[in-house]
Amino acid sequence: xxxxxxxxxxxxxxxxxxxxxxxxxxxxxxxxxxxxxxxxxxxxxxxxxxxxxxxxxxxxxxxxxxxxxxxxxxxxxxxxxxxxxxxxxxxxxxxxxxxxxxxxxxxxxxxxxxxxxxxxxxxxxxxxxxxxxxxxx
Numbered sequence: 210x211x212x213x214x215x216x217x218x219x220x221x222x223x224x225x226x227x228x229x230x231x232x233x234x235x236x237x238x239x240x241x242x243x244x245x246x247x248x249x250x251x252x253x254x255x256x257x258x259x260x261x262x263x264x265x266x267x268x269x270x271x272x273x274x275x276x277x278x279x280x281x282x283x284x285x286x287x288x289x290x291x292x293x294x295x296x297x298x299x300x301x302x303x304x305x306x307x308x309x310x311x312x313x314x315x316x317x318x319x320x321x322x323x324x325x326x327x328x329x330x331x332x333x334x335x336x337x338x339x340x341x342x343x344x345x346x
Contacts, residue, residue: 215310217288222310225288233288237314242287256281266292276305282318297321 217225218236223227225233247253260281265272268289274299276294286308296303297317304321312320 217310217313219330222291225310225313226291228288233313237285241285241314244283245287248285254283257284260284261287261289264293276303278303279317282316282321284317286312286317287317288313299323311333 211280214221220228220236230245230249234242234249237245248257252258260277260279264277267277273293276296278296280298282297282299290308291310291313293308295306295308295317297306297320298304299321300323306317306320
């Protein structure tokens with residue numbers, strides 16, 4: 210069976226990597242487009258701009274062997290970052306996010322959950338009438 214080529218709105222990986230932020234903004238959904246246009250036109254989010262510059266600098270120096278650490282969870286994933294790894298902070302720890310075509314246009318924070326599922330267990334000591342008579346040790 211032939212290998213399926215991944216694409217993003219009809220553009221393959223090579224075409225996407227050559228796109229500027231303005232060109233990419235034209236093919237994404239409106240909410241993402243708004244964030245990217247505001248980034249280009251105004252200096253609205255200096256942390257996001259710093260992150261883009263940091264990644265570009267690391268790419269030029271070929272120092273991308275380890276993940277790029279960031280706290281900028283609301284950064285829109287752009288085509289320049291395809292194939293890179295980011296460590297996104299979730300408030301407690303760093304979660305690795307590998308950038309693929311299907312993650313383009315989403316936010317970095319979507320892949321680094323801030324909460325985890327609650328696992329309920331039995332009642333604690335003294336929580337029920339019957340546990341009053343259970344020895345602690």
